[in-house]
Structures are given as structure tokens and as C-alpha cells.
Amino acid sequence: MGKRSWISDAVIIVVLLLIAGRAINLPVALFLVSGQSMYPVLKTGDLVVGEAVYLTDYHVGDIVVWYRTFSYGVIHEVVDIRDGTVITKGVNNPAPDPPVPSSYVKYKVVMHIPRHIWLPSLVFFAGLYAYYRRRDILEAFKSPEPGALTVAGWILAFFILLDMAVIFLSTVYYDSYRVTIQPPSVSLRSVRLLKDRPTVEVVYNVNGTHITSVENCSVGAGKTLYECSTISYTNNTVYAGLPRQAIIDALKKPGSVPTVILHLFISFKGGNVTGEYSVIIPWRPLDIETLDGRVRIVNPNLLPVNVTIQIQYYAVRNGETVFVSKTTPKQITISPDTTKTIDIPRKGSFARVVVVYPYKPGSTRIIQEVVRVDFK
Amino acid sequence: MYIVLTPLYSFRGVVSGEAAVAWYRLEMNGEKIHLSTLDTIRILAFPLYTLGFFSITIGILGSLLVVMKPRLKQVIMEMNLAAALSAIIYSALIVQLGRLIAREASHLDIDLVYTNNAGLVNFGQTEVYKHITTKLLEPGPVMLITTAYLILTMVTIILSREKRV
Numbered sequence: 001m002g003k004r005s006w007i008s009d010a011v012i013i014v015v016l017l018l019i020a021g022r023a024i025n026l027p028v029a030l031f032l033v034s035g036q037s038m039y040p041v042l043k044t045g046d047l048v049v050g051e052a053v054y055l056t057d058y059h060v061g062d063i064v065v066w067y068r069t070f071s072y073g074v075i076h077e078v079v080d081i082r083d084g085t086v087i088t089k090g091v092n093n094p095a096p097d098p099p100v101p102s103s104y105v106k107y108k109v110v111m112h113i114p115r116h117i118w119l120p121s122l123v124f125f126a127g128l129y130a131y132y133r134r135r136d137i138l139e140a141f142k143s144p145e146p147g148a149l150t151v152a153g154w155i156l157a158f159f160i161l162l163d164m165a166v167i168f169l170s171t172v173y174y175d176s177y178r179v180t181i182q183p184p185s186v187s188l189r190s191v192r193l194l195k196d197r198p199t200v201e202v203v204y205n206v207n208g209t210h211i212t213s214v215e216n217c218s219v220g221a222g223k224t225l226y227e228c229s230t231i232s233y234t235n236n237t238v239y240a241g242l243p244r245q246a247i248i249d250a251l252k253k254p255g256s257v258p259t260v261i262l263h264l265f266i267s268f269k270g271g272n273v274t275g276e277y278s279v280i281i282p283w284r285p286l287d288i289e290t291l292d293g294r295v296r297i298v299n300p301n302l303l304p305v306n307v308t309i310q311i312q313y314y315a316v317r318n319g320e321t322v323f324v325s326k327t328t329p330k331q332i333t334i335s336p337d338t339t340k341t342i343d344i345p346r347k348g349s350f351a352r353v354v355v356v357y358p359y360k361p362g363s364t365r366i367i368q369e370v371v372r373v374d375f376k
Numbered sequence: 377m378y379i380v381l382t383p384l385y386s387f388r389g390v391v392s393g394e395a396a397v398a399w400y401r402l403e404m405n406g407e408k409i410h411l412s413t414l415d416t417i418r419i420l421a422f423p424l425y426t427l428g429f430f431s432i433t434i435g436i437l438g439s440l441l442v443v444m445k446p447r448l449k450q451v452i453m454e455m456n457l458a459a460a461l462s463a464i465i466y467s468a469l470i471v472q473l474g475r476l477i478a479r480e481a482s483h484l485d486i487d488l489v490y491t492n493n494a495g496l497v498n499f500g501q502t503e504v505y506k507h508i509t510t511k512l513l514e515p516g517p518v519m520l521i522t523t524a525y526l527i528l529t530m531v532t533i534i535l536s537r538e539k540r541v
Contacts, residue, residue, distance in 0.1 A: 034419045035412035044415055074412075090412075151451050155430075155458030160465060163423045167469075170419050172476070176412035177483040181404060183390065188494040204494055268499075270390075270405040271488065275495025 011125075018049075019168045022106060023070065027052045029107055031065055031075055032169035037090025037180070038063070038075065045115035047169075048075060050107025063109040064088065065171065066100055073171030075109065095179045184209035184270050189236075191262075191277045196337045198242040198302040199230065200262050200279050209268045210235040216265035221249035225263075238264060242279075247302055250281045252362040258283060283360055286334070290373050295342045295353050299334040306333050307340075308356040315348035324348040329356075350374045377428035379470065380421055382509045385481040389502040390488055395481065397421045397473055402484070413480050417473055424473075427466060431459045453533045460526040467515075467522045474513025481506075 021029025033046040041063070042048065050065045058064050060078050066088065067073025076088035079096055086105050089096035130137060137154075189203040204211075217228035217240050230241030240262055250258040258281040266273045286305060287298035299305050308331050313324040324347060334340045344351050351373045359365035383394040391409070393402035398421055400414045438452040481504055488499035511517060 032419060035415035036410040037412050044419070092410075150454075152454035152458040152461070155455055156461050156465075159423060159427060159458070159462035162426060163466065163469060166420055166422050170416050172416045172420075173412040174479070177480065180411055181391075181409060181484075181486075183486055183488055184405070184499050186494050186497050187492050209499070264495075271497065271499030273494050273497050 012129075019165050022050070022065070022067070023168060025052060025106065027055055029065075030169060031107070031109075031171065032166070033075060034170055035090075035173070035176070037093050037173070037176070038077070039092045041077075041091055042075065042112065043115065045119070047113040047115070047118050048109045049111035049113070051110045053105055053108055056108050056110075058105065058108040064105045065107040065109065066104040067106060067171055068100070068104055071167075071170075071172050072174050074173045075171060090179070093179045094182050097179055098175075182208050184268065186268060186271075186273050188275070188277075191279060193242075193279055193282070193302070194239075198244070198247055198336070200240045200242060200277070202238045202240065202262070202264065202275075202277060204236045204273075206236045206268070209270055211238065211266055212269055213267045214238055214240075214264065215267055215272070216263065218263045219243060219246040220261040220263060221246040222253055224249060228262075233266075238266060240264065242281075242302070244303065247281055248361045251283055251303075251360045258360075285367055286355070286357060286369075288355055288369050288371055290353075290371050293344055293346065293373055293375065295344060295355075295371060295373065296339055297334055297342070297355065298339045299336060302336050303361055304333050304335050305357050305361075306331055309342065310354045310356075311344060312352045312354065313348040314350055314352065316350075321349075344373045346375045348375070377425070377432065379509060379512050380424050380428060382507065384474075384477055384507055384510045384513070386505040386507065387481075387484055387502055388505070390486050390500045391484045391502045395477060397477065398425065411480060413476060417476055417480075420469070420476075421473055424466060424470065427459060427462050430455075431463070434459060449536060453529075453536060456529045457533060460522070460529040463522040463525050467518045470513060470518050471515050474510065474518075477513075478510070 015030075017026065018028060018030040020026075022031070029050050029052075031048050031050055033042045033048060034044055036044065048063070048065075053064070058078060060081060063075065063077050064086070065073060065075050066086065074088060074097060076090050076097060078086060079089045080087040081102070084102055085099040086102050087096050087099045185205075185207045186209065187205045189205045191200060191202050193200055211233045214231050214233055217231045217238075219226045219228060219240070219242055224246075226243040226246045228240045229243045230239070232239045242260060246260050250260045260279050260281060262277045262279055264273070264275050264277070266275070281302065284300050286307070287300065289296050297307065308329045310327055310329045312326040315322050315324050332340065342353070344353065353371050353373060355369045355371070356366055359367055380397045381399075383396045385395045387393055387395075387402065391402055391404050394400065395402065395414060398418060400411070402409045402411070434452065434455045438456065441448050442452055484502060485504045486502045488497070489501060490497055512521070
């Protein structure tokens with residue numbers, strides 16, 4: 001009985017030392033896993049045995065125990081070690097933990113005891129211990145000495161030990177909400193006018209959500225509000241077609257940079273965004289150039305441009321330039337972002353091609369450009 | 377047991393659900409969320425469940441046993457005394473757990489209505505409702521309840537001894 005009692009007492013002392021290990025930074029300590037952050041590697045209620053980092057080295061991929069204060073700690077996997085800091089992450093968490101100084105890392109997990117093993121074992125060994133000490137226990141319960149409070153002492157000791165064990169074994173991750181809760185967020189990445197068509201592309205940085213529909217899309221030009229001509233979207237991008245009249249209104253507005261305001265009301269998963277985005281409508285003169293007896297006119301704008309073309313032919317005789325003939329002014333329309341090539345029939349020595357087009361849509365002012373085409 | 381099992385905070389909005397010491401059920405945009413702190417609180421509260429269960433059992437069984445087997449009265453009294461003293465010791469734990477839950481509840485009070493370069497972003501807000509039971513986790517009421525428990529136990533012991541004399 002004496003030897004048995006000594007063995008059971010020794011086991012209890014070892015377990016208590018393991019439980020209290022981290023408080024005094026013993027070479028080995030026992031920890032209780034709480035939470036889902038390491039699921040399925042570690043489950044709530046599992047026990048892990050940690051070996052002090054002053055005895056062993058740890059690397060990326062190892063599970064370590066770090067704690068900032070006695071109670072503030074974490075059992076997570078190392079994902080990065082750099083510049084004296086360690087970044088850990090719960091394998092089931094969406095984001096890594098904030099970096100902590102490497103001095104916070106106290107133990108490397110070297111053994112894992114699942115709860116379905118240690119819990120029944122504990123009950124078994126506790127029963128075994130109670131069995132060995134049954135006479136003492138029964139004696140205390142059968143005829144307690146009045147005033148000695150033996151039973152009360154036993155029970156009080158049990159509850160104190162239980163409390164201490166749970167506190168010593170558990171680590172609390174106070175800021176866990178930061179890495180487990182990822183609230184959806186939306187911010188604007190870019191707004192740009194597509195080059196090939198009058199469409200505004202609005203791109204958002206989205207996190208944890210996506211566009212589900214575009215509830216409202218309108219374009220303000222001056223005091224008038226127009227419905228978008230087309231609407232389409234992907235997970236994070238909206239394409240809003242600008243109505244022709246909105247562009248014309250913007251370009252017509254005198255004395256300022258031609259601008260339209262795009263009003264969007266977009267539904268995202270879990271929320272919505274109401275935004276107003278200013279879009280500058282560029283208007284550039286036509287690109288006119290000659291190439292191999294032809295004139296090439298490029299319309300870089302969003303609207304078609306009506307162009308009047310007249311060809312004047314000249315001949316060079318005895319060093320003098322003589323007017324030969326001219327064509328009737330001809331009107332053509334050049335579509336947005338397209339190139340029109342005009343063949344110039346050969347007549348005389350060269351031709352002057354007069355291109356006339358409005359300064360801006362709706363403007364009474366005109367631009368007149370003359371290019372020369374030489375006939376070899 | 378009542379304090380441990382009753383919801384302390386309710387959440388509506390972005391985060392919805394309820395949180396008690398012994399359990400929590402939280403969702404964010406319809407998806408269940410787990411918080412390590414609340415998981416740990418459940419484990420830290422394990423001694424409280426044990427003590428609660430022990431106190432209730434002793435309270436019920438003790439009353440029956442005292443009538444049926446009067447010789448066990450001394451043991452039952454001592455058990456009650458131990459439970460009352462343990463409750464005093466656990467009062468610090470109870471208060472601390474209450475503070476931990478309050479801290480987590482404040483973190484879940486998420487406001488996702490803000491303005492940035494995208495415009496007015498509205499992903500809703502969370503409304504946090506504090507149940508009356510949170511008051512029971514404050515130091516005053518906890519000390520009052522545990523001290524009252526101890527005093528009543530002591531009075532019972534003293535009265536039972538007087539009767540025996």
C-alpha cells in the first residue's frame with residue numbers, strides 16, 4: 001500500500017508539474033487546446049505537450065505555443081520567421097496572427113494527446129487512485145471527526161486544483177476576432193473610360209463579398225440625368241454604358257473640362273454601395289495623315305464625327321503651281337475609335353485635301369485641316 | 377449554473393446570435409463563426425459547471441440523505457461548506473469570465489457603414505443587447521451571492537449542531 005501510494009503521489013506530482021510547467025518555464029509543459037482555429041489538426045479538449053524552445057529549435061510548419069502574458073497565448077502553426085518576429089496561423093483561420101517577437105514563443109508542440117484518449121484515461125486513473133486510497137476516503141466519509149472538516153478539505157482541494165489546472169492549461173487568444181472575423185469590405189480600385197466604346201469601367205477591391213446586381217445606374221451631365229445605356233458586371237467590376245446624349249451634353253458645356261457623373265447603386269452580397277464617380281470625357285482633334293496617295297482619318301473620340309472633305313488638284317508646270325480642279329465637298333461620318341481611309345484619285349501633280357469638322361459635338365466652331373498628297 | 381447557461385449578450389445585424397459563458401452561437405452574414413476567446417471561456421468555465429452541478433446535487437441529495445440517513449449529516453454539511461467556500465474562490469473566475477465575454481461582445485459590435493473612395497459602403501451594423509444576467513457577473517452581485525451562500529451554509533451547520541446538543 002505504501003509503495004502504491006508513493007507511485008500514485010509521484011504521478012500526481014509529475015502531472016501537476018506538467019500543468020504548472022509554463023508558469024515557471026519548465027522544459028516540458030502541458031497545454032489544453034481550446035477553439036476551432038487548429039481544426040482538424042488539434043481539436044478543442046485535446047492536450048499537447050510542449051518542449052521549451054530553449055531546448056529545441058522550431059521552423060515554419062511547426063506548431064508552437066506563444067504567450068504574451070500568463071493568460072494571453074496561442075497554440076498555432078508557424079508560417080513565417082523573420083527579423084526577430086514570428087507569424088503564426090491557426091490552420092482553420094482565414095488570416096494569420098499578427099507578428100509577435102520570437103521571445104514570446106515558449107514551447108514547440110512535440111506530442112498531441114486527443115481528448116478521446118486522455119479523458120477516459122484520466123477517469124480510469126482517477127478511479128484507480130480512488131480505489132487505492134479507498135480506505136482513507138471511506139474512513140473520512142464514514143465517520144468524519146466533527147470540527148476536523150476532512151471531507152470539506154478534500155472537496156475544497158479538488159475544486160481549487162480543478163480551477164488551477166484549467167487556468168494553467170488554457171491559453172486565451174484575446175484578439176482572435178481579428179483573424180477569425182473577416183468583415184466584407186469594398187473600396188474603389190479604378191474608374192476609367194474604355195477606349196473602344198462609350199463605357200465606363202468601375203473596378204472595386206472587394207474582400208469577402210461580390211457584386212450581386214446593379215440596382216441603379218445613371219449618368220449626370222449638367223443638370224440632366226440619363227439612364228445608363230448598358231449595364232453589365234462581374235464579381236468586382238461594373239461596366240456602365242454612357243448615353244450618347246450625356247456625352248454630347250458634357251462636351252457642349254462651355255468653359256470647363258467635359259465631365260459626366262456616374263451614379264451607381266450596387267448590391268453586394270451582404271450589403272450595398274452607393275457611389276458617384278466623375279468621368280472626364282476626352283475630345284481630341286481627328287488624326288489626319290497621308291500614306292501612299294491616300295488620306296487616313298482617325299476618330300479617337302467616343303462619338304461619331306461628321307467630316308466634310310474636298311479635294312483640290314494642282315499641277316506644277318515650269319516651276320509654277322497651277323490650280324486644276326476641285327471636287328464637290330463630300331460629307332462622311334467616322335465612327336468612334338475607327339479609321340477611315342480615302343483614296344485620292346490621281347490628277348495633276350498633287351492634291352490638297354481639305355478636311356472640315358466641328359470643334360466639338362454641338363459646337364458651331366469648326367476645325368479645318370489641309371493635307372497635301374503628292375502624286376509621283 | 378444559471379449564470380453560466382443563460383445568454384449574456386444577444387447580437388442582431390451583421391453578427392447575429394447569442395453568447396453565454398457555457399455556449400455561443402454566432403453567425404456573420406449567415407455563416408457560423410467561431411471565436412477562440414469564447415471557446416476558451418467555455419473551457420475556463422469548466423470548474424463552474426462542476427461546482428454548479430455539485431452544489432445542486434448536494435442540495436437535492438443532501439436534503440434526502442439527511443432525512444433518510446441522519447448519520448451522513450456531518451458529511452453533507454461539510455460538502456455544502458466546501459461548495460460554498462469554492463464558490464467564494466471561484467467568484468474571481470466568474471467576474472473575470474464576465475469581463476472576457478464583455479470584451480468579446482464589444483469586439484463584435486461591428487459597424488460596417490462607412491464612406492470611402494467607393495462611396496457610401498453599407499454592410500450593416502451589429503446591435504448588441506446586454507441581458508440582465510450580465511449584472512450578475514459584476515463583482516458586487518457575485519460577492520453578494522457567494523457570501524450569502526457561505527453564510528447560509530454556516531448558519532445551517534451551526535443550527536444543526538445546536539440541535540444535536
